[in-house]
Amino acid sequence: MSSYYNPACYLPQSWSSYVPNALSCPPPPSLASTIYNYATSPFTSTYTTLRTMADALVGLPALSFLLIPTMTSYSTSLNLLFFYLTWSTLVLSHPPLRVELVATLAVRTLFYILPSTFFLLFDALLPSAAENLKALGDSALLFKNASRAQTFRTLRVVGWSIFNVLMGVAIQAAVEVLFTRVLLIRSALRVTTTLPLPFGILKDLARGYLVREVVAYILHRYVLHGWSKTPTLARAHQQWYHSLPAPFPLAASYDHPVAYLVRGFIPTYLPALLFRFHLLTYVLYLTLVSVEETFAYSGYSTVPTNFILGGVARRTDTHLLSDGEGNYGPWGLVDWVMGTTVGTDIIDDVVLEADKHDVPARVEGVKDKAKRKVNGRIADAKHNTDASGPRRRTTRNQSSS
Known part of the structure; x- marks a missing residue:
């Protein structure tokens, strides 16, 4: 039940007839209404906390928070800003203990x-x-x-x-x-x-x-x-x-x-x-x-x-x-x-996974590819040296003559 300050509630009872109905003090809640509010208030607050937390987490795409230092885009920054505002509202509007317990219980339940x-x-x-x-x-x-x-x-x-x-x-x-x-x-x-x-x-x-x-x-x-x-x-x-x-x-x-x-x-x-x-x-x-x-x-x-x-x-x-x-x-x-x-053991798992994906063959393939690339560059360098050699000798002969 929401509570607010109404000055009309502090006026003498004899003045209530002179106060407009829109500003008059509402009657106190009944006993049944009070019991109902006390009974449902924890569940309502918990549901509100959980819904706000879910909105905050869903509003942030997966891994975008971790990639912010390397991949800054307009959409990522906007999502982070929305997440920060929602998270700040959640923390400031609910007791920290409730936020922690609702988050823990939600994770254990959902996952x-x-x-x-x-x-x-x-x-x-x-x-x-x-x-x-x-x-x-x-x-x-x-x-x-x-x-x-x-x-x-x-x-x-x-x-x-x-x-x-x-x-x-x-x-x-x-x-x-x-x-x-x-x-x-x-x-x-x-x-x-x-x-x-x-x-x-x-x-x-x-x-x-x-x-x-x-x-x-x-x-x-x-x-x-x-x-x-x-x-x-x-x-x-x-x-x-x-x-x-x-x-x-x-x-x-x-x-x-x-x-x-x-x-x-x-x-x-x-x-x-x-x-x-x-x-x-x-x-x-x-x-x-x-x-x-x-x-x-x-x-x-x-x-x-x-x-x-x-x-x-x-x-x-x-x-x-x-x-x-x-x-x-x-x-x-x-x-x-x-x-x-x-x-x-855990090492056997690594070996099994490596064999499953044929990691040794892939490593050898990468090595062969690197060797071919290096050998190709060496051959190109030799070819360029041989091609440019006669011109340099011709230039020296011309200069000496």
């Missing part, structure tokens, strides 16, 4: 929960078609020929997965409240009208992925599989996550709630907290992580950017099928360094 649910429904409704796309065949189809008890168990897994995602968003909100209202320090993420520079975005993404890889490896290997140090948490992780027969959509966030925080939330959120990401950088970072989790746990043999996500998905499958013998990091980089890779 993880909804596509994973779509893949899960596709597997359940069209099992014969999905079986041909699954890397592990029908063993990854949990709804195929499942009994009622197995179906309820799978639905319980889905429910816990969504609950863990929402729990992560709630903990992120608690961290912001702790920083800004209890400790009275700056917020964990930067929610400002100033846009991050392209180089700053790339630097934060690189640092964020590197820290996420290292932290995820350490916590996954030494905490969730550290039977001698944390037996209770390791047992919970074994009974929850490793009870799955195979990875399937939404399994990325399925685990005991505490184990999920250790395995998924902390490695993802900690880099943003350490480097104090700008909210736009965090949105991009969380979008990439959500897409990675969606396809890595989809179980499909072919995924977009198969060079990157394909290797991540294969190592995810192997970790679960080997009962946690290795492949503790999301990308497998630290596993390759520490020698804990099970199956193909």
Whole structure:
């Protein structure tokens, strides 16, 4: 309910009959109207925030923000100006905490929960078609020929997965409240009208992925599989996550709630907290992580950017099928360094992708082409030298005579 200042509301009651109806103080809202406004105000404000943020992001073409330093055009500058105005209006008209939480929840919903649910429904409704796309065949189809008890168990897994995602968003909100209202320090993420520079975005993404890889490896290997140090948490992780027969959509966030925080939330959120990401950088970072989790746990043999996500998905499958013998990091980089890779490692992915695209033959072709070009220039230089030589001797003879 919008509120505004009306001087007529402060006049004595006896003067109200002399005030025109257009300027008179409106009657107070009823109790039912007040309860309705208080109940719907958070949802209305959240919807307005989400719509404004969507308008801001849709108004900026993909990669145009990153290409501004090198490709400045009228349309790009105009789109950037529109994005800046919309983003500034959004930040100035809503509390920073609401903007951050709505953005986080929107990213997790649009790029993880909804596509994973779509893949899960596709597997359940069209099992014969999905079986041909699954890397592990029908063993990854949990709804195929499942009994009622197995179906309820799978639905319980889905429910816990969504609950863990929402729990992560709630903990992120608690961290912001702790920083800004209890400790009275700056917020964990930067929610400002100033846009991050392209180089700053790339630097934060690189640092964020590197820290996420290292932290995820350490916590996954030494905490969730550290039977001698944390037996209770390791047992919970074994009974929850490793009870799955195979990875399937939404399994990325399925685990005991505490184990999920250790395995998924902390490695993802900690880099943003350490480097104090700008909210736009965090949105991009969380979008990439959500897409990675969606396809890595989809179980499909072919995924977009198969060079990157394909290797991540294969190592995810192997970790679960080997009962946690290795492949503790999301990308497998630290596993390759520490020698804990099970199956193909990240170097094997590079070699496989190079062989797939026949990179050695292409390199040899480029070398041969360069050699022919250099040899051609050398031959032309010799020919020009031979052609100009006699004229120079003739000139010297003429000058001497």
